[in-house]
Amino acid sequence: MIKKIIITPFRKFVQIESFSGILLLIATIIALVWANSSFVDSYKSLWEYKVGFSTPILELKKPLLLWVNDGLMAIFFFLIGLEIKREFLIGELNSLKKISFPLFGAIGGMSVPVLFYIFLNNNPDTSVGWGIPMATDIAFSLAVLNVLGDRVPLSLKVFLTAFAIVDDIGAVLVIAIFYSGNIDFMLLVYAFILLGILYALAFRGYYSKYIITSLGIIIWILFLKAGIHPTLAGILVAFSVPIRQKIDTPSFIENLEQITDNIKKAKISSDPVLSKEQIAEIDCLQYWTDRYQSPVQRIEHNLHGWVAYFIIPIFALANAGVAFSSATAIDTAIVINIIICLVLGNSIGISTIVLLAKKFKIIEVPKDIGNKHIIGVAFLAGIGFTMAIFIAGLAFKNNPVYIDSAKIGILIGSLISAVIGFAVLRWSNSNKVEPEKIN
Template sequence: MKINFDPFLRFIKIKSLSSIVMLVTSMAALYMANSRFASMYQEFLELEFTIGFSEFHLTKSILHWVNDGLMAVFFFLIGLEIKSEFITGSLNSIRRAVLPIFAAIGGMVVPIIIFLVLNHNQKGIEGWGIPMATDIAFSIGVLGVFGSRVPLGLKIFLTTYAIIDDLGAIIIIALFYSSSIDWHLVIIALILLSVLFILTALNIYWKYFFLFSGIIIWLLFLKSGIHPTVAGVLVSFTIPLQRKKKFSDVIRRGRKALNELSLMIGKKEKVFEEHKDALHVLDTFTSSIYSPLQYLQYRLQGLVAFLIIPLFGFANAGITFTAQGSAISPLTLNIAVSLLFGKVIGISLFTYLTVKLKIGVLPLYTNFNQIIGLGFLGGLGFTMSIFIANLAYDSADMINSSKIGILLGSMIAAILGLTILKFSLKKKLNLE
């Protein structure tokens, strides 16, 4: 049986290209924060933007709209990817999922332990969640440097591991990085979520109702003290994976519409006025052939990859190296060391133990040297790590120091990962 990897390969390609765009916007932010444009850059991020009307409105700075608003869409997409992987992807069976699951657990637990040991009785201990996160776009982007030399199983392993890592980060954010909670608002949000789950179970899906409900749930979480990006993940889990219409009916209508339009070849364009129904059928064909979950994944991947994530990088990577207190501190080094060594030790050790105990097996055409290389790529923590740093600290100096640590650890991890993979990947992959 031939397996179709086209959606997965498209996912890999988008993540790789996204990492390039995010790198460019992040470098632009670094330049502006340390140049004569620094004040302009800060004023832009602090510029307030209001949505709503006189009696009911929400006013936030651009930085907060990006981190609390746009990033909720990012987490919504992550939730869709997690649900898809658990139902139809590489996590839909214990045998296929066990290795990346254990690797992800090691990649989260070990960095946290190292950080807690290094930062014992020091300022900044509350940032223990920072080194546990992996940036899926940057890690896949770095791996993509080797092109066809990378076995498909290794790409799937990294992607699956990173998705589970994202799930772990989401849980940590929800449980430990939310402020004092107004449980009345949380209960209302959970009731509304329950309604969406019930509608999905009954195979009822009204996209505008789900959209409006999602916005209300996001607002309730925002006001309750739980970080609103968690709402994005929870709402994504309510999106149905099954189609509303039968596949055969959709194909039949699409074929009929194409046959009708094919009769118009060579005729004047104004004749199409007579075939509005056929054009409407083709216009809605894509949304009909996909399930709601697949359709939203398809539509949101480009928006998140090439707009939201680059904007997040531009808004949050503006580290000031010249300001007082922004020099490398113990916190900076602790985060860099935890991110770098915690990830490679955790991922490699847990993978090795899982294989040796015969709980799981390595992907085809891969070896432990390549897993070590991937372990270092797991140390690329940019997006998620910076996001958690913003939640963990109130002090601008500590946020700045933690960002420097994230950048330092991520850069060294990328270099070491590239070096190991360069020598461990065969020059030409032989699949015979």
């Protein structure tokens, strides 16, 4: 029963991320076809179209592309923040023993690709792109694992998910420290005052989605105007969402039984509507349900579909459209560098550090995960699509040629990593892994 409670939601999470990877692929193909068709002008004009508002106090007018990258992606980062908080408090990262395996993988997956990039880069103007190959795209990588089905153990998917979350933490820190503009510290102080208010409310166990949404939007604007990338506001606001339930299970069951009894005793209307007594009990049920659910869990559940099925595919549609015509200026050195970093940097970095840590018994690897599984996942970690493109846009924001070159390298490198990772895992064991029984 306990295994069912833990494993079944994770399998649902994997299925959502896997289907998101399929949508991501479809959106990427559409963007590439659109950008290389006779309708390329409509593609460019759509994402360059300015949308916003202007008031005597505040003006916010940005191209549609930036609303996607700064606005919608802030929601994506908000969801990452919720996942990070949950994993650190009650999930796969809540103890040193649990975090050690994915942590060593993430160290290799972040540090070695960066070292590869710095070593291979010969152009001072492109040196700022070192952060591009350091983050794994969880949607694409889990989609590849899901295609393998029972040939890979569920514990490998848990490892990849935990690894990607640790990886995201590193990418977020890199964005905050190295890819933000000139900082207006006064506006930043105002933002942190509001964050302090949210954290104080969370500490006292108070939660209101209206307060978090309102203050979150203001904090987002303050970060934007302060020169800190506004998506980071999503992470910080997410940490203010309480994880604790206001009532425990026995109390909820007791109230649920009382509500059920009251509904049975209530007057039943002959019309196809509820009586006043029934409506009152339904309101009570809603009240106790809200108190029973963890705010972090509820918001994460409600947002996951929107992020996976809408925000990430829209991001891909807006950012993956690179023209491959002969007239397009491409920096070949960036393309080759990023391909090598994604494919070799991640595979060598992750597998070497994890296998060494395993050999010296610094970490404990689940028994159903073999060395070939680790090597295969290390290649899959080279699928750096979403976060890699995001960081490329920040690193080379003033040079479209470098951005397009980076995107081409990311697309090719991610494809190669996916194919090699799939092949290694597909042929690592000719026998299917027995699915874990759930009692």
